[in-house]
Amino acid sequence: MDPQRPQVTLRMLADRLGLHVSTVSRALHAKPEEGRRAASSATIARIRELADELGYQPNPHATSLRTQRSNLVGVLVPRLSDLVLATVYEGIQEAARAQGLSTFVTNTKDEPDTQRAQTEMMLARRVDGLIFGDARADGALLAETAARGVPFVLVSRHVAGHTSVTCDDPLGGRQAAEHLLGLGHRDFAVIAGEPYASTGIDRTRGFLERCAEDGVTVPPDRIVHSAFDARGGREAADRVLDTSGPQPTALFAVNDFAAIGAMGALRDRGLSPGQDIAVVGFNDTPLAAELPIPLTSIRSPMHEMGRRGLDLLTRLLAGEPAPSERLAPTLVVRASSDRPPRS
Amino acid sequence: MDPQRPQVTLRMLADRLGLHVSTVSRALHAKPEEGRRAASSATIARIRELADELGYQPNPHATSLRTQRSNLVGVLVPRLSDLVLATVYEGIQEAARAQGLSTFVTNTKDEPDTQRAQTEMMLARRVDGLIFGDARADGALLAETAARGVPFVLVSRHVAGHTSVTCDDPLGGRQAAEHLLGLGHRDFAVIAGEPYASTGIDRTRGFLERCAEDGVTVPPDRIVHSAFDARGGREAADRVLDTSGPQPTALFAVNDFAAIGAMGALRDRGLSPGQDIAVVGFNDTPLAAELPIPLTSIRSPMHEMGRRGLDLLTRLLAGEPAPSERLAPTLVVRASSDRPPRS
DNA sequence: GCAAGATACCCAAACGTTTGGCCCAATCGT
DNA sequence: ACGATTGGGCCAAACGTTTGGGTATCTTGC
Numbered sequence: 116m117d118p119q120r121p122q123v124t125l126r127m128l129a130d131r132l133g134l135h136v137s138t139v140s141r142a143l144h145a146k147p148e149e150g151r152r153a154a155s156s157a158t159i160a161r162i163r164e165l166a167d168e169l170g171y172q173p174n175p176h177a178t179s180l181r182t183q184r185s186n187l188v189g190v191l192v193p194r195l196s197d198l199v200l201a202t203v204y205e206g207i208q209e210a211a212r213a214q215g216l217s218t219f220v221t222n223t224k225d226e227p228d229t230q231r232a233q234t235e236m237m238l239a240r241r242v243d244g245l246i247f248g249d250a251r252a253d254g255a256l257l258a259e260t261a262a263r264g265v266p267f268v269l270v271s272r273h274v275a276g277h278t279s280v281t282c283d284d285p286l287g288g289r290q291a292a293e294h295l296l297g298l299g300h301r302d303f304a305v306i307a308g309e310p311y312a313s314t315g316i317d318r319t320r321g322f323l324e325r326c327a328e329d330g331v332t333v334p335p336d337r338i339v340h341s342a343f344d345a346r347g348g349r350e351a352a353d354r355v356l357d358t359s360g361p362q363p364t365a366l367f368a369v370n371d372f373a374a375i376g377a378m379g380a381l382r383d384r385g386l387s388p389g390q391d392i393a394v395v396g397f398n399d400t401p402l403a404a405e406l407p408i409p410l411t412s413i414r415s416p417m418h419e420m421g422r423r424g425l426d427l428l429t430r431l432l433a434g435e436p437a438p439s440e441r442l443a444p445t446l447v448v449r450a451s452s453d454r455p456p457r458s
Numbered sequence: 459m460d461p462q463r464p465q466v467t468l469r470m471l472a473d474r475l476g477l478h479v480s481t482v483s484r485a486l487h488a489k490p491e492e493g494r495r496a497a498s499s500a501t502i503a504r505i506r507e508l509a510d511e512l513g514y515q516p517n518p519h520a521t522s523l524r525t526q527r528s529n530l531v532g533v534l535v536p537r538l539s540d541l542v543l544a545t546v547y548e549g550i551q552e553a554a555r556a557q558g559l560s561t562f563v564t565n566t567k568d569e570p571d572t573q574r575a576q577t578e579m580m581l582a583r584r585v586d587g588l589i590f591g592d593a594r595a596d597g598a599l600l601a602e603t604a605a606r607g608v609p610f611v612l613v614s615r616h617v618a619g620h621t622s623v624t625c626d627d628p629l630g631g632r633q634a635a636e637h638l639l640g641l642g643h644r645d646f647a648v649i650a651g652e653p654y655a656s657t658g659i660d661r662t663r664g665f666l667e668r669c670a671e672d673g674v675t676v677p678p679d680r681i682v683h684s685a686f687d688a689r690g691g692r693e694a695a696d697r698v699l700d701t702s703g704p705q706p707t708a709l710f711a712v713n714d715f716a717a718i719g720a721m722g723a724l725r726d727r728g729l730s731p732g733q734d735i736a737v738v739g740f741n742d743t744p745l746a747a748e749l750p751i752p753l754t755s756i757r758s759p760m761h762e763m764g765r766r767g768l769d770l771l772t773r774l775l776a777g778e779p780a781p782s783e784r785l786a787p788t789l790v791v792r793a794s795s796d797r798p799p800r801s
Numbered sequence: 802g803c804a805a806g807a808t809a810c811c812c813a814a815a816c817g818t819t820t821g822g823c824c825c826a827a828t829c830g831t
Numbered sequence: 832a833c834g835a836t837t838g839g840g841c842c843a844a845a846c847g848t849t850t851g852g853g854t855a856t857c858t859t860g861c
Contacts, residue, residue, distance in 0.1 A: 141819090180519040183846075205565060379749055409722070469847075478810070483847095519848090521849080524816050525849070
């Protein structure tokens with residue numbers, strides 16, 4: 116099976132150099148700043164040289180076993196096939212690599228049972244800490260996990276009482292409202308995402324608050340929950356548009372994919388997004404700018420969120436304080452909402 | 459930091475039961491079918507009970523160190539934020555979990571240097587095997603890796619001489635051509651993807667071959683390479699449409715996202731996809747059906763590809779034969795290509 | 802009643818590190 | 832010249848498993 120994979124060990128290096136394995140170990144770890152050096156600089160050089168030559172790579176299992184630290188972090192996301200979380204994870208991974216950490220990632224589909232099972236699985240793998248990208252406003256998993264003394268942070272979504280890195284979602288919602296109000300819109304519909312996700316909740320709340328400041332209210336039947344994907348957006352839009360009475364002139368979806376699905380639903384009714392009805396999405400997915408009708412969206416720093424999330428976790432692991440962070444979103448206006456409401 | 463995380467070990471169980479640690483170990487592994495039992499059934503029951511009660515989880519580092527097997531597989535993909543590969547990875551992970559394996563995944567951005575570095579990183583982590591989702595037709599990394607005796611399989615893309623699970627891409631290309639030819643189209647453009655990816659190469663080849671069978675040829679300046687995302691598709695479409703002479707009546711993009719970008723470019727020129735020019739994509743991404751103009755696409759079994767890929771790898775790890783597989787694509791017709799060319 | 806199997810365990814080594822101590826020789830201070 | 836320091840390195844234990852080999856005790860066949 117493995118014709119030639121004789122892994123190089125410390126002992127091999129030691130034997131070949133006539134040194135003790137502990138000396139080699141110390142030499143390879145010795146930071147120059149250390150007071151008491153592990154060996155003479157000449158010996159250290161010899162050791163380093165041989166290690167490079169033979170391509171020595173420390174066995175991480177042995178190291179973890181000995182040090183009781185795995186340098187592994189577990190990441191839980193609803194789905195990796197959701198571009199938003201995939202991008203957040205890319206940020207996490209990038210930051211992790213910079214710190215010499217590796218990451219396990221797994222899908223939980225936003226199902227509490229799966230979340231719990233995967234959390235256990237991660238702990239069984241002896242991760243040093245966890246990053247939840249799928250925190251639910253309801254549910255007790257986070258509290259229990261915290262009670263067990265497991266270090267973790269949340270990204271993308273937040274839950275009171277736990278460290279998190281999120282987009283300033285209320286602000287994002289406000290920006291969307293401000294933009295549409297500025298164009299003269301007064302009749303809105305909101306596709307609000309899943310009811311258990313703080314992202315959807317906060318974006319919707321911010322939107323409604325800003326509307327209220329201008330004396331505009333959005334009737335409850337114009338605010339519908341939805342999955343965070345295109346199909347969810349289409350279905351939600353269908354539900355909203357099926358209600359009787361005057362149609363909205365603008366639609367805010369808390370997620371770009373939901374917005375895309377909604378645009379499909381609009382088209383099916385002969386409404387042209389951007390002409391007959393304004394549409395604003397959220398996240399400013401790379402796709403948004405390239406769509407046939409480019410989508411106005413609130414850009415959220417997804418990648419950055421991941422990086423900060425991991426940085427917070429390492430701070431937590433080091434016993435340092437790790438205050439939650441909220442990253443600012445920015446409005447990006449495109450053709451799907453660049454004109455006032457019709458007549 | 460860790461208030462209460464006293465990990466349960468074999469020794470704890472053993473001590474508490476007055477048994478030897480090896481007895482406990484055997485008892486917990488004993489498959490009923492084993493001939494020589496590890497202990498009396500009463501003892502085994504006692505052990506199992508206590509293990510459950512205390513929530514014993516074997517330390518994977520200790521196990522890996524001892525058995526020289528990590529039960530880890532490394533997965534390399536161009537980008538996880540590419541929905542196609544993210545979905546393939548979901549399949550891999552699902553199959554891995556079923557086998558008690560865990561997966562590391564990492565982005566290589568299709569850059570040879572990064573691919574090499576990440577391969578090393580995976581091996582340093584002592585993965586049992588690798589799955590490449592980013593194999594390049596050029597380059598020597600695969601050959602070198604094989605020469606080192608590292609077990610691996612390819613998914614999504616193939617390279618001669620290595621085990622792989624792919625979509626039958628030539629067939630998919632043919633299906634696209636057949637569909638468009640059947641509608642009466644004769645003037646084609648092809649957005650062919652990256653030149654080093656077998657997916658793009660094979661899909662394009664299949665398409666052209668099928669055309670040739672009907673005596674239709676696609677001029678070289680109508681076949682353009684592109685990145686596998688919306689922006690790449692838009693740019694490629696712009697290039698194709700900027701060429702002088704009569705415009706094509708149908709466009710085949712080897713990837714849904716490229717197709718979406720292309721539709722944007724068409725719109726910018728006042729061409730209506732589905733009306734003025736037929737568009738066919740590839741992969742049948744969930745988005746395709748929900749777009750404002752639903753996209754005809756060749757459905758590829760992305761999830762399944764991942765599962766099979768992992769299954770092949772485990773077969774390889776078990777020393778069994780692991781022949782390459784090619785999964786069948788299917789055509790899904792939608793509004794972007796459901797009518798004959800204009801006059 | 803006794804050799805031959807089973808049965809039910811225990812022993813100990815090994816996987817590759819890390820790390821607190823220890824030891825020897827050379828250097829230093831005075 | 833001699834005790835103290837220090838530089839350079841060795842020793843051994845430990846992390847938690849797995850596993851090839853024991854060794855008593857109990858059956859069993861005859």
